[in-house]
Amino acid sequence: MIKSELVLKIAERNPHLYQRDVENIVNAILGEITSALSRGDRVELRGFGAFSAKQRRARQGRNPRTGSQVKVDEKAVPFFKAGKEMRMRLNNGIDLGE
Amino acid sequence: MAKAPQVAKTVTRADLAEAVYQRVGLSRTESAELVETVLAEISDVLVNGANVKLSSFGSFLVRSKSERIGRNPKTGVEVPITPRRVMVFKPSNIMKGRVNGDVVADEAE
Numbered sequence: 001m002i003k004s005e006l007v008l009k010i011a012e013r014n015p016h017l018y019q020r021d022v023e024n025i026v027n028a029i030l031g032e033i034t035s036a037l038s039r040g041d042r043v044e045l046r047g048f049g050a051f052s053a054k055q056r057r058a059r060q061g062r063n064p065r066t067g068s069q070v071k072v073d074e075k076a077v078p079f080f081k082a083g084k085e086m087r088m089r090l091n092n093g094i095d096l097g098e
Numbered sequence: 099m100a101k102a103p104q105v106a107k108t109v110t111r112a113d114l115a116e117a118v119y120q121r122v123g124l125s126r127t128e129s130a131e132l133v134e135t136v137l138a139e140i141s142d143v144l145v146n147g148a149n150v151k152l153s154s155f156g157s158f159l160v161r162s163k164s165e166r167i168g169r170n171p172k173t174g175v176e177v178p179i180t181p182r183r184v185m186v187f188k189p190s191n192i193m194k195g196r197v198n199g200d201v202v203a204d205e206a207e
Contacts, residue, residue, distance in 0.1 A: 001143045003152045010135055024122045025132050030155040032117035036109040037197045043109040048137050049185070053197050076197045078156070080187030089145045090160065090183040 037078055047085040054079045111137075144185055156189040 001009075003026065011022040033051055036043045043051040053076040061072040088095050115130040124132070140150050140158060150158045161184050168179040189197075 001148055001150045003155075006136070006139060006143075006150070006152070009139060010132075013135070014132075021122050021124075025118050025124075025129075026136055026152075028118045028121040029114050029133060029136055030152060032109070032114050034155065034193050034196050036113075037193070038199065040106050041109050042106060045111060045114075045137060048141060049187075051187075078187075078189040078193055078197050080189075082185040086141060086144070086185055089141065090185060096180060096182050 037076075040076075045083070047083050049083040049086055050081050052079050052081075053077065147183075152190075154190055154192045156187055156193055159186050159188060160184070161186055 007019060007022045007026055010026070011017060011019045014022065017025075033043050037051060037053045040053065056075050056077055058074040059072050061070050062068065063070055082090075084095070087098075111130070111133055114133045115126065118124065118129040118132060119126050122129070143150050144158055144160050147160055149160060152158075163179075163182050163184060165181045166179050167176055169176050
C-alpha cells in the first residue's frame with residue numbers, strides 16, 4: 001500500500017472529509033513524527049511502536065570500489081521499534097517476546 | 099557533537115492530534131480520532147502481510163523470520179528462537195536528511 005492508497009481508504013470511510021483534507025491529515029502526522037526526530041525527540045505511539053534517532057559516531061570508512069579511506073561524519077539515524085501489541089498481532093496474537 | 103538539544107521530550111498521539119488540529123480545520127476530538135484511524139489502517143495492512151510505503155517518510159515492511167538458535171546472553175544457554183513475523187521501518191532518504199538537519203532534501207524514493 002502506498003500513501004495515496006492509504007489516503008483514499010481513509011477518505012472512503014470519512015465521507016464528510018475531502019480527499020485533500022485526508023492528505024493533509026496524513027502529511028501532518030508524518031511531518032510531526034519527522035520534525036520530532038529532527039529536534040532529537042522520541043515519538044512513542046503505544047500499541048504501534050516508537051520512533052527515535054540514534055546517534056552514530058564519526059568513523060573511518062572505505063570506498064568499497066576503490067578501497068580508499070573516507071571520513072564518515074557523525075550522524076543521526078532514524079530508528080523504529082514495533083510496539084508489543086503490533087508484535088503480537090503479527091503473530092496471531094501470540095506474545096513471542098522481543 | 100552538535101549542541102545538545104534542550105531536554106528531549108516524548109511525542110505522543112496527543113501531539114500528533116494537535117498537529118492535525120493546527121493544520122486541518124477539524125475539532126480536537128476528530129483530529130484525535132483521525133490519528134487513531136491512520137495508525138489502525140497502517141497496522142491492519144501490515145498484519146494482513148502487505149508493506150506500507152509512505153513517500154518522503156519511509157516504508158513499513160513485514161518480514162518473515164525462520165527459526166534460528168539464540169543464546170541467553172547471561173547464562174550462555176542455547177535456545178531456539180521460533181519462526182515469526184516482524185515489522186521493520188526503513189526511513190526514506192528525505193527523512194534521514196531531515197533528521198540530520200537538511201532543510202530540503204528532494205531525493206526521490
